[in-house]
Every structure is written in C-alpha cells, then in structure tokens.
Amino acid sequence: xxxxxxxxxxxxxxxxxxxxxxxxxxxxxxxxxxxxxxxxxxxxxxxxxxxxxxxxxxxxxxxxxxxxxxxxxxxxxxxxxxxxxxxxxxxxxxxxxxxxxxxxxxxxxxxxxxxxxxxxxxxxxxxxxxxxxxxxxxxxxxxxxxxxxxxxxxxxxxxxxxxxxxxxxxxxxxxxxxxxxxxxxxxxxxxxxxxxxxxxxxxxxxxxxxxxxxxxxxxxxxxxxxxxxxxxxxxxxxxxxxxxxxxxxxxxxxxxxxxxxxxxxxxxxxxxxxxxxxxxxxxxxxxxxxxxxxxxxxxxxxxxxxxxxxxxxxxxxxxxxxxxxxxxxxxxxxxxxxxxxxxxxxxxxxxxxxxxxxxxxxxxxxxxxxxxxxxxxxxxxxxxxxxxxxxxxxxxxxxxxxxxxxxxxxxxxxxxxxxxxxxxxxxxxxxxxxxxxxxxxxxxxxxxxxxxxxxxxxxxxxxxxxxxxxxxxxxxxxxxxxxxxxxxxxxxxxxxxxxxxxxxxxxxxx
Amino acid sequence: xxxxxxxxxxxxxxxxxxxxxxxxxxxxxxxxxxxxxxxxxxxxxxxxxxxxxxxxxxxxxxxxxxxxxxxxxxxxxxxxxxxxxxxxxxxxxxxxxxxxxxxxxxxxxxxxxxxxxxxxxxxxxxxxxxxxxxxxxxxxxxxxxxxxxxxxxxxxxxxxxxxxxxxxxxxxxxxxxxxxxxxxxxxxxxxxxxxxxxxxxxxxxxxxxxxxxxxxxxxxxxxxxxxxxxxxxxxxxxxxxxxxxxxxxxxxxxxxxxxxxxxxxxxxxxxxxxxxxxxxxxxxxxxxxxxxxxxxxx
Numbered sequence: 001x002x003x004x005x006x007x008x009x010x011x012x013x014x015x016x017x018x019x020x021x022x023x024x025x026x027x028x029x030x031x032x033x034x035x036x037x038x039x040x041x042x043x044x045x046x047x048x049x050x051x052x053x054x055x056x057x058x059x060x061x062x063x064x065x066x067x068x069x070x071x072x073x074x075x076x077x078x079x080x081x082x083x084x085x086x087x088x089x090x091x092x093x094x095x096x097x098x099x100x101x102x103x104x105x106x107x108x109x110x111x112x113x114x115x116x117x118x119x120x121x122x123x124x125x126x127x128x129x130x131x132x133x134x135x136x137x138x139x140x141x142x143x144x145x146x147x148x149x150x151x152x153x154x155x156x157x158x159x160x161x162x163x164x165x166x167x168x169x170x171x172x173x174x175x176x177x178x179x180x181x182x183x184x185x186x187x188x189x190x191x192x193x194x195x196x197x198x199x200x201x202x203x204x205x206x207x208x209x210x211x212x213x214x215x216x217x218x219x220x221x222x223x224x225x226x227x228x229x230x231x232x233x234x235x236x237x238x239x240x241x242x243x244x245x246x247x248x249x250x251x252x253x254x255x256x257x258x259x260x261x262x263x264x265x266x267x268x269x270x271x272x273x274x275x276x277x278x279x280x281x282x283x284x285x286x287x288x289x290x291x292x293x294x295x296x297x298x299x300x301x302x303x304x305x306x307x308x309x310x311x312x313x314x315x316x317x318x319x320x321x322x323x324x325x326x327x328x329x330x331x332x333x334x335x336x337x338x339x340x341x342x343x344x345x346x347x348x349x350x351x352x353x354x355x356x357x358x359x360x361x362x363x364x365x366x367x368x369x370x371x372x373x374x375x376x377x378x379x380x381x382x383x384x385x386x387x388x389x390x391x392x393x394x395x396x397x398x399x400x401x402x403x404x405x406x407x408x409x410x411x412x413x414x415x416x417x418x419x420x421x422x423x424x425x426x427x428x429x430x431x432x433x434x435x436x437x438x439x440x441x442x443x444x445x446x447x448x449x450x451x452x453x454x455x456x457x458x459x460x461x462x463x464x465x466x467x468x469x470x471x472x473x474x475x476x477x478x479x480x481x482x483x484x485x486x487x488x489x490x491x492x493x494x495x496x497x498x499x500x501x502x503x504x505x506x507x508x509x510x
Numbered sequence: 511x512x513x514x515x516x517x518x519x520x521x522x523x524x525x526x527x528x529x530x531x532x533x534x535x536x537x538x539x540x541x542x543x544x545x546x547x548x549x550x551x552x553x554x555x556x557x558x559x560x561x562x563x564x565x566x567x568x569x570x571x572x573x574x575x576x577x578x579x580x581x582x583x584x585x586x587x588x589x590x591x592x593x594x595x596x597x598x599x600x601x602x603x604x605x606x607x608x609x610x611x612x613x614x615x616x617x618x619x620x621x622x623x624x625x626x627x628x629x630x631x632x633x634x635x636x637x638x639x640x641x642x643x644x645x646x647x648x649x650x651x652x653x654x655x656x657x658x659x660x661x662x663x664x665x666x667x668x669x670x671x672x673x674x675x676x677x678x679x680x681x682x683x684x685x686x687x688x689x690x691x692x693x694x695x696x697x698x699x700x701x702x703x704x705x706x707x708x709x710x711x712x713x714x715x716x717x718x719x720x721x722x723x724x725x726x727x728x729x730x731x732x733x734x735x736x737x738x739x740x741x742x743x744x745x746x747x748x749x750x751x752x753x754x755x756x757x758x759x760x761x762x763x764x765x766x767x768x769x770x771x772x773x774x775x776x777x778x779x780x781x782x783x784x785x786x787x788x789x790x791x792x793x794x795x796x797x798x799x800x801x802x803x804x805x806x807x808x
Contacts, residue, residue, distance in 0.1 A: 038749075041731050072745025073725040080726060084639040096749065284772075 031062035031340050033089040033347060036081075037393050038074035038096045044385030048364050055357045060346040066361070068388075071096065082107030087337040089344045092393060093133075093141045095329040102333065103135035104441060109334040111139045114341055118349035124396060125352065128422055131435045132328040142348050143327035146397040147414050149421025150325035151318050153298035154181060155306065158313035160188055160195075160292050167191075173317050178207050179262075180319075181293055185271045188292040197271040199282060199294035200263065200462045207259040230450055230478055231487060233431065237510045242431070242498075244490045246483060248475055257471060263463035272463045286310070300413035304405030322417065324425035330392045351395030358399050362391040370401075377402045427509045434504045436497045443489050446482040453478045546570070546776035569777035579731070580739065580781065587736040590654035591717035598659050598713045599706055605660065606668035607694055624662040641727060648727040654720065654735065664709050671705040672698060714789065740778045 042048075045066060053063045069077050078097040081088055082105060093099050093108065102108050111133075115122060121142055122130070129148055133141035154175070161172045164187050172184060185197035232247035232254055247254040266272050285291065287310050296302075298318045306314040332351070334344045350357050363370045363378060364386035370378040378401045380387060391400040398411040407413065440447050457474045460467075498505045537560075544560040552564035574580065608614050609621060632640070637657070647653040675698065683693050699706065724738035734742075 067729065069729065070725075070742050070746065071749045072742050074749075076725060080635065080638045083635040084642065086642070 031343055032065050033062055033338075033340060033344055034065045034067060035090040035347075036067050036069055036074075036078065036088060037092050037388075038071045039068040039388050039390070039393065040070070041068050042386045042388070044364065044369065047368075048360060048386050051365055052357060052360055055354070055360070056347065056350065059350060059354070059357075060343055062340065062343040062347070064347065078102070078107075082336070085337050086335070087339055088335045089338045089340060090347065091333055091335060093331040093333040099133070099141055099328050099331060099333075100135065100437060100440070103140040104439065106336055108140040109336050109338055109341055111142070111334065111345065114334075114345040115139065117342055118345045120349040120353040121345075126422075128324070128425070129327045129418075132326045133331050133333070134435050135437050136439070137435070141331035141333035142352070144330045144332060144392050144395055144397060145352070146327070146330060146392045147299050147418065148325050148327045149322050149418045149424075151298040151322045151417075151421075152178075152320035153296050153302065153316045154178060154293060154319050155296060155302070155314050155316040156184070156293050157289050158315050159289070160184075160192065161315045163191070164188075172315060175317055175319060177319050178295070185266070185293060186269075189269075189271060192292065195290055195292050196273045196285075197292045198266060199286070199291040200272050200276060207255075207262060230454060230483055231490065235428070235510075240505075240510050242494055244487050244494065246475075246478070246487060248471075248478070257467060260461060260463075260467040260471070263461070264466050267463035274464075276462050277464050298417075300417055301406045301410040304407065308403075308405035321428075322421045322424050323428055324421040324430045326430060332395070348395075352399075353396070355399045358391075358395045359401050361394045362388065362400055372401075374402070374408075377408070379404055426507060429508055431494065431497075435501070436494065438490055438493060443482075443485055446485050449481040450478055450483050450486060453481050542776050542779055546773055546780050548773055566773075569773035570781075572774050573777045573781055580736075582732055583734055583736040583739045586651065586733055587718060590651055590735070591714050593651075594655045594658060594717045595710050595714040597655060598661075598664075599710050601659055602661070602664050602709065603668055603699065603702070603706065604694075606665045607672050607698060609665070609669045610673045624665055628662045638726065649730050649733065651733060653727045654717065654723050657723075658713075658717070658720075664713075668702070668705055668709065671702055675701055711789075736782050740782050743775060743778060 045068065049064060049066050052066070056062055056064055074092070074096040075098070078091060080086075081091075082102060091097060093102055125143065125145055129143050129145065130139065132143045132148075133139055154172070156172055161184075164184050165171050167187065168183065170183065172181070175181060181198075188195055188197040230246055230248060232245055232250075234243045234245045234250070234253055236243050245253060248256045263272070267274075267276070282291070286294070289310075289312065296316075298316070298320075302316050303314050306316070332348055334341055334348075338344055351361070352358075363380065364384065366372060368381065369384040369386045370380050373379050380389075380403070388394075391397050398415065400411075402408060402410060453474065456477075457470065460470055460474075540560045541558050544562055545558050546569050547565055547567070548559070548562035549564040549566035549568065552562065552566075556563040605624075609617060611617070614620075641653060641657060642648045645656075647656060679697065679701075680693060683697055688696075719737055720735055721737035721741040724734045725741070728734050728738075
C-alpha cells in the first residue's frame with residue numbers, strides 16, 4: 001500500500017510540473033493571431049498555416065494560428081471563450097457563434113474605427129451586405145461575401161423532367177411557380193412507382209403566395225427573427241409603413257392556411273410520402289432518385305454541384321422573385337479582448353482581397369491538396385490532408401477558384417443575382433439589410449416559448465394532418481405563449497429604427 | 511421446504527413482470543445492434559429489424575476505416591477513466607474516514623465546507639476560466655481527472671458506511687499497535703468493499719460516458735474521449751440541419767464524411783457502448799449492496 005501511495009503522489013507531482021510547463025509559448029515580440037473556425041481538423045493544417053504565415057508576415061507582419069473547432073461544439077466553445085474574456089483574436093460568426101448574442105453580450109470588438117485601417121474591406125463589400133454585421137448601429141462583424149440574394153428553386157432529376165417533357169410537351173425550366181408542378185407530380189406518380197413525387201423539407205415555404213397568383217398583398221416571405229413563421233413583416237404601401245403581423249393569423253395577407261391546405265391536398269393525393277412524420281434523413285433516398293421534386297435555395301451553378309454530388313443530373317428552376325437575404329450567416333469578427341486589433345482587421349482585409357492567401361486557406365497547397373486544371377479552375381486531390389471544402393468560412397468567396405461542376409462565370413452570375421436581389425430590395429426590403437436588428441434580450445423567454453410551439457407544429461405543417469384539425473389550437477397556443485408580446489416589441493423597435501433613420505424609409509419604393 | 515401456493519403465484523407474476531421489463535429494455539438495444547448490421551438502403555426500405563433484412567458490414571467498415579482514431583479514443587478514455595476511478599476512490603475515502611472520528615477537531619466545520627459545495631457550485635463559466643486560464647488543464651489528459659475527483663455526495667455515503675464499522679475492531683487494532691494508516695489501508699478499506707466498489711463503478715461509468723469535457727476543453731484530436739467521438743458525429747449533423755434552416759449554403763459540406771448514414775451511427779453506438787456493458791456485471795454484486803448500504807445506517 002505504501003508503494004501505491006507513492007505512485008499516486010508521484011503522479012500528482014508530475015501533473016503539477018506538466019501544468020506549470022504547458023502553454024509557456026515563446027514570447028519574442030512576434031504577433032500571432034488566433035483564428036477560430038468551425039470545422040474538422042485536418043492533418044495538414046499546420047503545413048497550410050506555415051505557407052499562410054509566409055504571406056501574412058510579409059504583408060501584415062504577423063502570424064496566424066488557424067484553429068478548427070468541431071462544428072458541433074463551436075457554439076458552446078465560443079460562448080465560453082466570450083464569457084471568460086479569453087483574448088482570442090479572430091472568430092467565425094454566423095450560423096454558429098450567432099451574431100446577435102455575441103455582439104450584444106460584448107463578445108466582439110466594435111470595428112467602425114478599425115475599418116478605416118482596412119479600406120479594402122469597405123471597397124470590396126457593399127454597404128448593404130456589411131449591414132449584416134451591424135448591431136445597434138455599430139459594426140461588429142464583417143460578412144464573408146457570398147450569395148446573399150434569395151429565391152426559391154425547384155429541382156427535379158433530369159431523367160424525370162425529360163420524360164415529362166416527352167410525354168406532355170411541358171418544359172419544367174419554363175415554370176415560374178410551384179403550382180405549375182402539379183401536372184409533373186401526377187405524371188411521376190403514375191409512371192414511377194416507388195418514387196415520391198414531392199419532398200417537403202421546405203414545408204409551407206414551398207409556396208410563396210405572391211408568386212402563385214394568389215391574391216396576396218405581398219408580405220415578406222422571410223423574417224430575420226428566430227421563431228419561425230409566426231412573424232412576418234408586411235409592407236403596408238397605402239400607409240407607407242411596415243407592420244409586423246402574425247403570418248398565420250392574418251390569413252388574407254399571407255395565405256398561410258391556403259399553403260397548408262395545399263400541402264395536405266398533395267399528401268392526400270399521395271404525392272407526399274405517407275410516413276413523412278417519422279422520416280429523419282431524406283438524403284440517402286434523395287441520392288437514389290427517390291424524390292422527383294424538391295425545393296431549395298436558388299443559386300447559380302447549383303445543377304453542376306448537384307450532379308457532382310449525386311452522380312446524376314438535375315434540372316433546377318428559379319420559381320420565385322428574388323429577394324434580398326442577409327449575409328449574417330457567414331461572417332468574421334474580432335474578439336473583444338483581442339490584443340492586436342490592427343493586425344486582425346488587416347488580416348480580414350487580406351482574406352477579402354488577396355486571392356493567393358484566401359485560396360490557400362480554402363483549398364490548401366497546390367500540387368498537394370489540389371491541382372490546377374485551368375487559370376482559376378482546380379480539382380481537389382482525393383483524400384488529401386486538407387479539405388475544409390467550404391470557402392465561405394474564410395472570406396470573400398468571389399475570389400475562390402472554381403471547382404468541377406461550377407461554371408467559369410459562377411461568381412459573375414452570383415454577383416449579378418445578388419445585384420438583382422439588391423434592386424428588388426428597394427421595393428421589397430429586408431429590414432436587416434437596412435441595418436435594423438431586433439433586440440430580443442428582454443423578451444427572450446417568450447421567444448423561446450413561442451418557437452417551441454412553432455417546432456411542435458412543424459411536422460404537421462409538412463402536410464400529413466388536415467390543417468382544420470390543428471390550426472386554431474396552434475394559434476391559441478402561440479397566443480398563450482405570448483406571441484403578441486413579441487409582435488408588439490418588434491413593431492416598437494422597428495418604428496423607433498425608422499424614426500431614427502428616416503432616410504432609409506425614403507429609399508424604399510412603396 | 512414446501513412453498514405455499516400464493517407465493518408460487520406471486521413468484522410467477524413477479525417474474526413475468528420482470529421478464530417483460532427486461533424485454534422492453536433490451537429490445538431497443540437489439541434494434542440498434544440489428545440496424546448497425548443492416549445495409550443502408552435496406553434500412554430505408556424495410557426499416558429497423560433485429561435480424562437485418564439485408565446484412566452488411568459496411569457500417570463497421572466505415573467506423574473502422576480510421577481505426578487509429580477509435581483505438582486512440584478508447585485508450586485515452588480507458589486511461590482517464592481508470593485514473594479518475596482510482597484517485598477518486600482513494601481521495602474520497604481518505605477524506606471520509608477522518609470525518610467519522612470524534613476526536614477530529616473542526617469536524618462539523620469540515621462537513622459543512624463539503625456540504626456547502628453541494629448547495630452552491632461555481633458555475634460553468636468560472637470553472638472554465640479556472641481550468642483554462644489559471645490551471646491550464648485544457649488540452650491535457652488531466653482535465654478529465656482532476657476537476658471531478660471529489661464529490662461531497664460520495665464522501666457522505668462513505669462516511670456513513672465507515673461509521674457503521676464497529677468501533678471495537680478498530681480499538682483492538684490500536685491495542686495490537688497498528689497506526690492510523692495501517693488501520694485505514696488494511697482494515698477499513700477491505701471491510702468497505704461494497705461502498706468502494708459502488709463508488710468506483712459509478713465514477714468509472716461517469717468517466718466513460720464523459721463527452722462534455724472533450725467538447726469544452728480538448729482541441730487536440732489525439733486526446734478526445736470515445737463518447738465525444740460519437741457525440742461529434744451527432745452534433746455535426748444537428749448543426750448542419752440548423753445551418754440549412756438559417757439559409758447557409760451547406761451543399762459544399764454535404765459529403766459523406768460529414769453526414770454518416772443511419773447505420774454508421776448505430777455501429778458507432780455499439781462500438782462505444784461495448785466495454786461499459788462488460789464491466790458492469792463484475793461490479794453488479796456490489797452495486798445493489800452499495801446503494802442500500804450507504805443509505806441505511808446500522
């Protein structure tokens with residue numbers, strides 16, 4: 001037993017030495033910026049960072065410590081880093097490490113002054129996109145340029161679409177709204193047993209009433225608020241103001257019920273799979289061409305990417321008008337306790353303007369992780385040691401090399417699509433791109449309660465239940481959870497915003 | 511011995527209930543095992559079955575495609591679980607035993623000090639600050655061991671148990687000339703096997719199932735725990751779904767390595783659960799005694 005005790009004591013002593021010696025990094029005046037990005041860890045990250053450091057040392061005089069953190073724990077890790085006032089330098093902000101909480105709790109540094117040191121950022125990124133990183137009138141994050149306009153796309157496997165065209169003479173690429181696909185679904189149902197005519201992952205979002213020819217007064221389809229479909233923003237052209245409404249209640253404006261009824265009608269016709277409520281993962285069946293139609297976000301070059309992924313061709317058609325979306329899902333921010341903010345902002349500038357550095361981080365080292373097959377076209381090396389495969393995590397995506405399946409002009413097309421969205425936004429603005437942010441801090445618990453109700457009825461909104469059986473109950477439960485409190489608060493903040501910025505209101509075409 | 515009729519009837523009823531309960535508990539586990547051996551496509555087509563509609567080892571092939579990662583996580587998890595178990599039992603016993611001694615000065619104060627931490631914890635953020643910025647335990651194996659070593663609940667259970675050991679035995683040892691250490695190691699500990707085994711087992715299982723620590727403190731892939739390896743797959747999937755809902759273009763991310771099929775997840779669950787199932791029966795005889803023993807004094 002004495003021996004055992006001695007071993008334990010020895011272990012504890014080793015430990016104390018270990019803790020004392022770890023983390024005593026060299027401090028020779030060299031600046032190293034820690035950069036947290038969500039993603040898998042790649043064996044060759046160190047090699048890539050070494051190359052990157054050669055560029056950054058020369059251009060901005062510092063080194064970068066690129067740290068990938070598992071996607072699944074990124075949010076928690078950053079919450080902890082911010083709460084504990086850790087002095088990290090750069091972090092991804094967006095769909096993970098969400099912007100509003102990060103900015104409102106003081107986890108991010110305010111960037112307005114710093115931006116003057118990095119003119120490249122303001123020159124490359126238009127103001128309406130930069131507004132995604134604005135909270136309460138101050139900039140806290142820089143969006144990574146990517147697709148920001150939004151439209152609904154209907155995608156069909158080319159095989160079925162071609163057969164449909166042959167049989168009926170109708171070309172799905174000429175369709176302009178989702179109702180037109182009804183014939184197609186009927187055709188699939190009749191000719192391809194075992195194939196589900198429609199996939200409902202978008203639920204009621206599969207229809208956009210203003211595009212279906214229904215008599216809609218054009219409410220906004222997307223709202224910037226978590227908590228889903230209970231809130232919509234209605235542009236009241238007569239009174240020249242914005243009204244926050246309950247999208248499910250103000251039926252005459254949103255046609256929510258009509259959309260829900262339509263889905264249920266499809267379900268009864270057998271166009272939607274009968275076990276939809278218990279389906280968790282549709283991707284496997286999608287790959288086997290078991291769905292004939294699904295909805296998604298439109299983007300230029302999407303068919304090329306899909307055929308690359310599935311091994312067969314798809315036909316995608318934009319079936320809605322373009323609206324402006326927010327870039328807030330993919331941004332980069334500087335930590336509130338960053339010790340070298342000037343270098344950090346210059347690094348963000350570098351990731352937005354320097355093709356060499358940016359593509360190095362996105363794709364790795366030429367000849368090792370990818371091969372060039374054209375001027376700006378590459379093929380990734382299969383199974384290489386560095387493959388983040390998501391250029392929107394790092395910076396300006398419009399500087400990225402083209403991958404197989406992407407057209408040469410994919411970024412030009414995307415920019416054009418974005419611009420279209422921006423033009424449309426003057427008629428149909430998304431308030432977040434005008435710089436408005438909804439501060440949910442005071443009504444947080446109410447928001448949570450209402451979004452729980454939303455989630456509870458989410459499955460039903462996929463068509464399996466007759467809306468007549470649950471609609472009123474859903475509305476009643478949402479009201480009981482305090483829906484009106486959120487609507488009133490939203491309206492109050494929105495009115496205050498426009499009172500403060502009358503010029504924004506003046507820009508809008510009513 | 512002749513059993514009365516009523517006792518036979520009650521035996522039958524009780525046994526039936528317990529057998530049904532067992533089936534209810536075992537069935538989902540068998541489903542998981544069955545699904546893990548099913549071909550992915552067959553799973554979609556025929557659903558979950560205990561006996562696979564189409565058997566396949568693909569999921570296990572995928573799981574063990576990178577066996578180094580799993581083996582390493584096994585090794586790490588085993589090492590820190592054993593370390594935590596041994597150190598925790600030893601330390602807690604060494605705290606609990608003196609608390610049974612009436613001659614210990616400040617005994618009430620010490621007990622209260624322990625009890626106080628049961629009522630008021632430091633909270634997540636302060637612990638995080640302490641561990642990462644002062645102790646610098648992050649990215650070391652010690653972060654799995656040190657912060658969880660002492661639980662007041664376990665100490666009070668042990669104290670109650672030790673207090674139940676007849677004083678006469680200890681006094682006779684004094685008379686024979688044994689010192690406190692000798693009494694503690696050669697008499698108290700062997701006499702307290704049930705409670706030690708119980709605490710060892712719960713500590714070991716707690717450590718074995720620990721994924722939270724990896725998530726918060728470990729950034730070095732060679733130090734992550736087995737449960738976190740599994741958890742990571744699940745969480746990444748969840749995040750991807752959320753990302754899609756928020757309008758992020760995740761099409762570039764949807765490659766096979768990040769979204770595993772249903773069968774792979776089942777196979778992961780089987781691989782990870784294995785050892786805990788094996789360990790449990792060895793401790794079982796102590797387990798039941800341990801629970802009752804700590805709670806009833808006398």
